[in-house]
Amino acid sequence: GAGVSQSPRYKVAKRGQDVALRCDPISGHVSLFWYQQALGQGPEFLTYFQNEAQLDKSGLPSDRFFAERPEGSVSTLKIQRTQQEDSAVYLCASSLIRENTEAFFGQGTRLTVV
């Protein structure tokens, strides 16, 4: 596709339910980032992949959050036992590994935990 694609666009989960959010990066993009954006706030970094390697997961808020990119392309962010404070927009971005190149963002998945 032409851009970063995320699915679903909207997800409502009951508290305690597990969710999986998908990101299809731009073809050929080596780097992939996940961000969490709470209402009225800027995006907060969660984790970073270079191909299939997860090089930085310093932003993951708890061990309930898990991300993977097994073949170095599509990535999945999984949240186990969702809680109300997990309600946010989850953004995915991808970029080339070329020095100082821009990252392209998807539209995000809005997660609401009820």
Place this chain on the structure above:
Amino acid sequence: DAKTTQPTSMDCAEGRAANLPCNHSTISGNEYVYWYRQIHSQGPQYIIHGLKNNETNEMASLIITEDRKSSTLILPHATLRDTAVYYCIVRVNTDKLIFGTGTRLQVFP
């Protein structure tokens, strides 16, 4: 933590230039200045970036002071579609982008 300081909000009349300031007094020599914007309900959109020289593209101009401690994003002829939150970010190479709270720009008719 974000390394930049921006005004919380700004207004601009349609057709006029919008000048959005950003302070980054602790910027390192190898850090670039990036600007992104986020229109309501969309993901952030790349605008422009630079190291020390002024930069211009089809969307905007970026003016960086000689000491690199501050910069200004210029939208030369703002339109209603430019209403968005604008983020100024300093970034090393291909490292992660650290967003602050940005400047909410309101363009009015």
